[in-house]
Amino acid sequence: MDMNAVIRSVIASGPEIIVIVGACVLLMVGLVAEKRYGRLLVGATLAVVIAAAAATFALAGAPRTAYGGMFVIDDFAIFFKLVLYLATGLTVLMSGRYLEEEAIARSEYYALLLFALSGMMIMVSGLDLLTIYVGLELQSLSLYVLTGFFRHDPRSNEAALKYIILGAVSSGIFLYGLSLAYGLTGTTQLTDMATALAHGRATDPALILATIFLVTGLIFKVGAVPFHMWVPDVYEGAPTTITAFLSVASKAAAFAIVLRIFLDALAPVTEIWTVLVAVIAVLTIALGSFVALVQTNIKRMLAYSSIAHAGFALLGLVAGGPDGVASVMLYLLIYTFMNLGIFGTVVMMRKGDVRGDMIADYTGFAKTHRGLALLMLIFLFSLAGIPPTAGFFAKFYVLVALINQGYVALAVIAVLLSAVAAFFYIRIVMLMYMREPTRSFDLALTPSLRLVLAIAGLGTVGIGILPSWFLDLAQGAILTVMR
């Protein structure tokens, strides 16, 4: 590799380098800065994210590969990176006060958040199973530590332990699939794999085995049935801001690699995985929707809700084609806004001795806080998929893609199950509006948390008003091979 190629590669991975250097600097600064510099840390983290976003914008244009074809900057990666920056930025903004309330305000938190972000960025830009694996592990390792960030809380310890053990199992399964795929094709570069598999027969048992292992490893990361059992425990035990981050950023990055691997490398063997993924998607929506009905803890309920949403987004993958990919991408963007919004309202309830993570804590909330209750209503309606909000269009475009591909039965099942899902979101709305408050509400609202809620609210309503503009944005950013 000559010098020019090295320089080109470094420029192409500029945003990742900015984030990693920023995280290292934050680690150093944390050693000398004292607690009262909390705001400085928030500001510095945001500055790193914004600098990375600016670098990403500067790289937009024709797709270019780097590092010998292992890394790519295309519109698909840029779209997902922007979703990741949005999710990280909003998470950082809602963290400051929450960390003080929980007495875990430490600089490592922000550094780990940035390391997780850089891992996700490598995942979405990875064009080789090796780069994807390394990015995946970088984000997972950071998230394991962040999940266990309440060192003195047994629930947080338990969540982190379950997450790391099941995460390592899924990595092992994914790697075994990787080794078989390498054995079959002689390469791990996604485009070369697709070329090598073009002549493969879908009945080849080794190929079926490799595909099943890869599917299984990836399904775990998006939290779909039957590998969903870590989701509720991790979401409940982790700090709420990390739960929010996990549910949107980690999920978006996981879907990015799912789309890239399935629709690029494994595209020639589509018939092996389509049925598998369709069954998994339906089971995931069903389990998520029904089990969420009986939850009393709002973080746990949102965990099952996120399982159901992951199932819905998987249906977009089943539909495939440019429309299917664009619908999944739009779904993840919308989900980022509405889910961070609802988690913002969970974060704001945490003050003093009030944990504020039970659904009953919201009883009569609308009687005293009309504006905030209305905002929560918008987020909940959006999660349920009720028309004027963005959540409706997220589901709508997935269903359109499904029906266009002739999967009418799947679309009907998905609609029926989302009617079940609507029930538990509307139950919270009913608690807020129809009941008398049992306690006075003392909210940990800071200007930055207000900003998060405002941005999330604007996004949820804005995409609901202009869905076609955002759909065009997603369609302009689909994988190059799909065009």
Added chain:
Amino acid sequence: MVPLSWYLVLGAVLFVTGAAGVVLRRNVLIVLMSLELMLNSVSVNLVAFSHFFGDFRGQIIAIFVIAITAAEVAIALGILVALVRNKATLEVDEVTIMKG
């Protein structure tokens, strides 16, 4: 020379043994050891394929896998130490307090 299939069988046996250990054993430390077995089976596969094809890709990936697994186990043990300080047990069933 030992044929490729022997290595693949060894890899498969190691992987299944590791997976069985993760599912069946109730002690966290033994679960972590079983995990190592699963990940090492992957390295066996990769190196065998790499030798068979005569290229370095598989061996490079194996080195990455070994390094990342070491980091993973370090974090797992760190989490375990934090957990044991709060609750002196290594049994998976006794750790569990969240359900539903």
